[in-house]
Amino acid sequence: MAEKSKIILLSGLQPTGPLHLGNYLGAVRNFVRLQDEFAGRFFVFVADYHSLTENYDPKEKQNQILMLGAELLAAGLDPKKVTLYVQSDIPEVTELCWVFNTVTPISFLERMTQFKDKASRQKENINMGLFDYPVLQAADILLPKAAAVPVGEDQVQHVELTRDIARFFNRKFGETFPESKPVLTATPRVMSLSEPEKKMSKSIPGSFISLSDSPEEIKQALRRAVTDTGPGPGRSDLPRRSDLQAMSPGVANLFGLLREFGTPEDVGAMERAYRGGTIKYVELKDLLAARIAEYFSEFRKKRAQLLKNPSAVKKIFAAGGKKIRAIASKTMREVRQKVGLR
Numbered sequence: 001m002a003e004k005s006k007i008i009l010l011s012g013l014q015p016t017g018p019l020h021l022g023n024y025l026g027a028v029r030n031f032v033r034l035q036d037e038f039a040g041r042f043f044v045f046v047a048d049y050h051s052l053t054e055n056y057d058p059k060e061k062q063n064q065i066l067m068l069g070a071e072l073l074a075a076g077l078d079p080k081k082v083t084l085y086v087q088s089d090i091p092e093v094t095e096l097c098w099v100f101n102t103v104t105p106i107s108f109l110e111r112m113t114q115f116k117d118k119a120s121r122q123k124e125n126i127n128m129g130l131f132d133y134p135v136l137q138a139a140d141i142l143l144p145k146a147a148a149v150p151v152g153e154d155q156v157q158h159v160e161l162t163r164d165i166a167r168f169f170n171r172k173f174g175e176t177f178p179e180s181k182p183v184l185t186a187t188p189r190v191m192s193l194s195e196p197e198k199k200m201s202k203s204i205p206g207s208f209i210s211l212s213d214s215p216e217e218i219k220q221a222l223r224r225a226v227t228d229t230g231p232g233p234g235r236s237d238l239p240r241r242s243d244l245q246a247m248s249p250g251v252a253n254l255f256g257l258l259r260e261f262g263t264p265e266d267v268g269a270m271e272r273a274y275r276g277g278t279i280k281y282v283e284l285k286d287l288l289a290a291r292i293a294e295y296f297s298e299f300r301k302k303r304a305q306l307l308k309n310p311s312a313v314k315k316i317f318a319a320g321g322k323k324i325r326a327i328a329s330k331t332m333r334e335v336r337q338k339v340g341l342r
């Protein structure tokens with residue numbers, strides 16, 4: 001990898017709905033943490049081309065793009081440090097994707113678990129874009145030659161494929177692209193509230209809490225979250241759980257969230273209650289709801305202000321687009337020349 005002072009970071013998010021706790025803990029919070037160290041070399045984009053692979057209403061798309069921009073800014077992204085842009089403002093990315101298609105074995109794409117998962121959820125719309133999504137992602141990452149990609153765990157396989165594509169390209173056409181690596185947080189996979197064996201997902205209603213949810217919505221979403229049937233008062237028939245590792249996935253997920261949003265005292269008290277078999281999950285859920293609502297109260301205010309003034313967000317996108325376009329056309333000149341085009 002290049003020396004640290006030259007490393008370029010890049011990450012993207014799909015404008016498919018409001019950001020949820022998984023997006024935040026897996027990716028966005030890390031952007032905010034990394035933006036000082038990588039100021040000027042950090043690119044974050046709204047992945048609108050990617051989002052066309054899902055079922056959507058074209059009339060909604062522009063609002064979703066603006067909303068994602070507003071939410072990223074409200075979450076603390078500083079456009080002076082991070083270049084924020086909209087993917088379709090650089091059509092070069094689709095050209096690079098095409099070149100990468102010609103060096104990517106189909107068998108590599110057939111292994112992608114996200115494709116299999118998304119295809120099973122939209123059986124009536126298993127389109128070529130959904131299959132080719134990881135190659136477009138490789139083009140997103142390699143267009144500005146990003147070596148580090150802060151993402152959630154679900155994206156690690158795609159970043160690994162990006163590395164393979166860079167290697168295939170470099171071997172065939174000469175050293176051009178870095179071998180990118182994922183950058184994960186301590187919470188790289190936040191689980192669904194309704195099916196805690198799966199990841200929290202925008203496209204699965206009931207699975208997520210949005211950062212923009214009101215305190216009451218957060219409380220209701222958590223009240224519905226799957227836990228387990230014990231231990232607890234009135235369930236003396238069940239074995240007592242002395243081992244926190246033995247938590248059911250749903251309860252472990254709630255404790256994981258409490259560790260992020262609660263105080264050390266909250267966590268200590270709930271862990272003691274769990275170990276002692278006296279925990280009431282409704283109390284755990286309501287405490288967690290209050291902490292999450294508090295944590296995002298400033299976010300909700302800033303988001304509302306930005307959504308009232310979408311021209312500020314558009315201006316930031318325009319400046320980011322200008323900066324990335326210059327880089328994109330330089331990379332594409334190099335690629336065209338190396339692959340034998342003009």
Ligand code: AQP
Nearest residue numbers: 013014022023026027151152188189190200201202203
């Ligand atoms: N549950 C999650 N835990 C941790 N990180 C997550 N990410 C997504 N879900 C979790 C990370 O958030 C970033 C943006 O994701 P995306 O907009 O590309 O959407 P996605 O991966 O398709 O995730 P969603 O929100 O769950 O949407 P659907 O329902 O369409 O699958 C990425 O860095 C991702 O890793």
